[in-house]
Amino acid sequence: MTSLLVIIVLVLLGIAIWQLTKIFHLTQIGSAYAHDKAMAQVANDRDNNVNGYLMFAFVGFIYVFTIFSLWKWGHLVLGTPASEHGPEIDRLMAISMALIFFVQTITQFLLHYFAFKYRGKQGNVAYYYADNDKLEFIWTIIPVIVLAGLILYGLYAWTNIMFIDDKDENAVYVEVYAKQFSWEVRYAGPDGALGKANVRYIEGVNTMGVDMSDPNAQDDVTSTELHLPKGKKVIFKFRSQDVLHSAYMPHFRAQMNVVPGMVTEFGFTPTLTTDEMRQDPAIMKKVAHINEIRSKKSSELVAKGETALEPYTFDYLLLCNKICGQSHYNMQMKIVVEDEADFKKWLGGKETLAAAVKKSKETPAEAPAGEAAPAKPADSAAVKTDSTMVAQVIKK
Numbered sequence: 001m002t003s004l005l006v007i008i009v010l011v012l013l014g015i016a017i018w019q020l021t022k023i024f025h026l027t028q029i030g031s032a033y034a035h036d037k038a039m040a041q042v043a044n045d046r047d048n049n050v051n052g053y054l055m056f057a058f059v060g061f062i063y064v065f066t067i068f069s070l071w072k073w074g075h076l077v078l079g080t081p082a083s084e085h086g087p088e089i090d091r092l093m094a095i096s097m098a099l100i101f102f103v104q105t106i107t108q109f110l111l112h113y114f115a116f117k118y119r120g121k122q123g124n125v126a127y128y129y130a131d132n133d134k135l136e137f138i139w140t141i142i143p144v145i146v147l148a149g150l151i152l153y154g155l156y157a158w159t160n161i162m163f164i165d166d167k168d169e170n171a172v173y174v175e176v177y178a179k180q181f182s183w184e185v186r187y188a189g190p191d192g193a194l195g196k197a198n199v200r201y202i203e204g205v206n207t208m209g210v211d212m213s214d215p216n217a218q219d220d221v222t223s224t225e226l227h228l229p230k231g232k233k234v235i236f237k238f239r240s241q242d243v244l245h246s247a248y249m250p251h252f253r254a255q256m257n258v259v260p261g262m263v264t265e266f267g268f269t270p271t272l273t274t275d276e277m278r279q280d281p282a283i284m285k286k287v288a289h290i291n292e293i294r295s296k297k298s299s300e301l302v303a304k305g306e307t308a309l310e311p312y313t314f315d316y317l318l319l320c321n322k323i324c325g326q327s328h329y330n331m332q333m334k335i336v337v338e339d340e341a342d343f344k345k346w347l348g349g350k351e352t353l354a355a356a357v358k359k360s361k362e363t364p365a366e367a368p369a370g371e372a373a374p375a376k377p378a379d380s381a382a383v384k385t386d387s388t389m390v391a392q393v394i395k396k
């Protein structure tokens with residue numbers, strides 16, 4: 001990779017030097033030798049014709065390549081949305097893309113056609129044309145109206161999607177915690193309120209730094225797999241332990257930056273369970289294709305005496321979408337969407353964080369007595385930015 005970059009840099013450097021010497025020759029027009037040389041470089045009618053037709057060829061290439069791309073890679077788009085607001089985002093995207101496609105097809109054609117029509121001719125002098133108010137008005141007002149409509153529609157969709165009712169008692173509250181290079185989640189438990197947390201409380205099994213003295217934290221449940229109930233509003237609170245991450249759930253058309261020192265939020269309602277999504281024709285096709293590649297690879301591996309690859313099954317994923325360090329590419333977590341009853345059963349079967357912390361403290365090897373209580377933050381001013389815990393710390 002590095003050698004390829006070095007070669008590219010050397011080639012570009014060569015082109016730059018070549019261009020510089022050409023400019024130098026053109027500036028030496030005074031001498032007879034340089035004059036002849038410079039005149040040979042001035043385009044004649046044949047050159048102008050070639051360039052004019054090349055313009056046509058280029059616009060043709062753009063059209064053909066666009067159609068080819070749609071045919072070849074069109075299936076790589078996100079597919080069926082699995083959240084309530086998903087179709088709204090897809091519609092906005094489709095309208096924007098259709099408009100861009102329509103405008104670019106016409107403007108690219110006009111641009112290249114005029115470059116051909118008004119190509120240079122020897123002895124031709126450019127026609128001086130000052131301005132045309134009517135034309136300028138038309139090509140200003142049309143984009144203004146179209147863009148204003150698009151922006152207003154976008155803002156309307158955005159405020160609808162981003163509206164979060166923090167008092168919603170029917171919603172499931174989940175904290176998504178990012179760190180280099182993994183995710184953890186915390187459920188609010190039956191009280192529907194997440195306990196406060198701060199990086200200074202991280203200790204042993206309390207890997208998310210939950211303040212165990214907060215009454216709201218007593219029923220909180222942590223997990224390394226994100227389970228969501230179908231048809232229920234889920235409100236996410238995002239926190240980061242170290243650097244900037246971005247929680248990306250492409251199937252649900254959801255993405256939110258995860259910023260150290262603050263809590264960001266997003267909410268959506270899943271509409272398709274994992275099992276239902278596995279029955280989606282596009283997903284089934286994709287999975288079949290992946291398994292075809294895998295089985296080929298497996299037979300190669302078996303021939304070499306190695307173990308075969310397991311067949312792939314579809315799962316929703318939470319991915320990190322901010323380059324956050326060396327293993328960023330592998331920072332992901334499985335998402336399981338299930339019916340509410342199954343979700344409740346799963347959550348109910350999990351041990352609360354409070355119980356896990358208590359258990360770990362009873363084992364003397366892990367946490368010697370006296371060191372169990374998390375240290376009080378020395379500088380509470382520095383903690384103020386972390387809104388999940390401020391009140392609790394300052395009160396102490």
Ligand SMILES: [Cu+2]
Nearest residue numbers: 245320324331
């Ligand atoms: Cu990350």
